[in-house]
Amino acid sequence: MFDLKEKDVWIFGGAGYLGSALTGALDGLCRKVVCVDLAGKAESLVREKSLQQTRPYTFDLSRIAELEPFLDQTMATEGVPAGVVNLTYVSSGGTPMKDLSPENFQKPFDDSVTSYFVIGRHLAEKMKAHDGGSIVNFSSMYGHISPDPGIYPSPMVPNPIDYGASKAAISHLTRYMAVHYGRDGVRFNAVAPGPFPHPCLQEADPDFIKALSEKTPMGRVGRQSETVGPTVFLLSDAASYMTGQVLAVDGGWTVW
Numbered sequence: 001m002f003d004l005k006e007k008d009v010w011i012f013g014g015a016g017y018l019g020s021a022l023t024g025a026l027d028g029l030c031r032k033v034v035c036v037d038l039a040g041k042a043e044s045l046v047r048e049k050s051l052q053q054t055r056p057y058t059f060d061l062s063r064i065a066e067l068e069p070f071l072d073q074t075m076a077t078e079g080v081p082a083g084v085v086n087l088t089y090v091s092s093g094g095t096p097m098k099d100l101s102p103e104n105f106q107k108p109f110d111d112s113v114t115s116y117f118v119i120g121r122h123l124a125e126k127m128k129a130h131d132g133g134s135i136v137n138f139s140s141m142y143g144h145i146s147p148d149p150g151i152y153p154s155p156m157v158p159n160p161i162d163y164g165a166s167k168a169a170i171s172h173l174t175r176y177m178a179v180h181y182g183r184d185g186v187r188f189n190a191v192a193p194g195p196f197p198h199p200c201l202q203e204a205d206p207d208f209i210k211a212l213s214e215k216t217p218m219g220r221v222g223r224q225s226e227t228v229g230p231t232v233f234l235l236s237d238a239a240s241y242m243t244g245q246v247l248a249v250d251g252g253w254t255v256w
Contacts, residue, residue, distance in 0.1 A: 001238040007133075008079060009235060010034040012061065012119065013087035015041035017198050018138075018227050020049075022085065025228045027051040034078050061088050061115040071122050080126045082133040083235040086116055089138075091163040100162065108166035116170050120177050124186045132185025136234045137174050138227075139192040141250045143167030151211040167192075171246045178244030187243040189234045194250020196222040217252035 007030055014023040014035035023045060026033045033054040035042040042056030055078060059070050075081075090112040092104045120135055127133040142164040152158045171190055178188040195212040202209050202221070213220045230249050233239050248254055 001240075002232065002236045004029045004031075004083070004232065004236060006031055007082040007235070008032040008034070009083035009085065010036065010074075010078075010081045010123075011085040011087070012036045012115075013089070013138075014085070015045040015056075016087060017224065018193065018196060019087045020045055021224045022087070022228050022231055023054060024049050024051065025225070025232065027054045029232065030083075032078065034074065034081065036074075061119075062090070062111040064111070064114055064118065067115060067118050068122050071119065075126060080130045081123065082127070082130075084119070084123055084133070084135040085138070085231060085235070086119055086136070087138040088112060088115065089163070090166070092160045094157045095160065096157050097161055100160070105162045105165075108162045109169065113166050113169045113173065116173055120173070120188065124177065124181045124184070124188075127186050128181065128184035132187070134187045134189070134235045134239070135177070136231055137170050137188070137190040139171040139174070139190045139246055140164070140167040141192050141194045141248065141254050143169075143171050143192060144246075144248075145254055148215065151208070151215065153208075156208065174246065175244045182243055187234075187239070189239070189242055189244070190246045191227055191230055191234070192246050192248045192250065192254075193227055194222060194248070194253040196224070196227070215253055216250065217256065220251065222249070222251060 009026050009030050011023055013019045015037040023035050035054050036057045036059050039058050046054050046056045090108040092100055142159050147158040149158050174188045174190040227249050230247050
């Protein structure tokens with residue numbers, strides 16, 4: 001029931017920190033993987049990891065007007081996917097809330113949330129005519145809770161409000177689309193990762209990593225590969241009666 005060897009899966013943001021682990025795993029599990037990321041990133045990942053079943057594509061998802069033509073062109077070459085994963089995000093980064101402009105607050109909604117909507121709707125419309133499938137969006141624990149300012153010592157800035165609000169929108173978009181496409185055999189679910197700091201940050205700021213770790217019942221931050229299993233589960237027939245769910249992968253952060 002976990003078998004993906006006859007399925008083609010597309011992954012957006014598949015060459016990032018979490019995405020690269022997932023792309024590498026899917027390369028060994030699927031018939032074909034289409035990895036979409038910013039300029040040169042997917043190609044570099046395929047080359048560095050010697051991936052055999054992965055086709056690299058370059059596209060900037062903020063180019064919303066060009067997104068549907070890109071999807072159609074890719075399907076003309078690669079066929080309609082049975083599974084889709086979207087890990088992309090946009091954020092204002094380290095801007096304190098008091099200095100955040102309305103334009104920068106709005107950007108994740110214009111670029112990231114809108115691209116999730118366009119990708120989900122456009123591919124689901126194609127997938128429903130090809131025996132359905134599974135679409136997995138990446139939300140975040142900060143789409144459901146607020147960051148604790150106490151673990152972000154100055155000059156660090158807490159996880160930005162535009163990121164959390166846009167991830168909350170992605171969680172709810174997932175639920176809406178699950179309802180809309182449920183009778184068409186296209187399942188929509190989301191993964192909500194908890195603390196998965198990049199190794200560079202872990203090495204540079206061990207005190208911050210310790211503070212993050214202490215916020216979880218498991219007492220540690222997430223490892224790069226630990227969103228792979230939950231995502232593969234949601235893509236597979238093992239989750240055939242699951243739709244509209246947001247699966248927390250956060251070491252228990254959100255349970256206390």
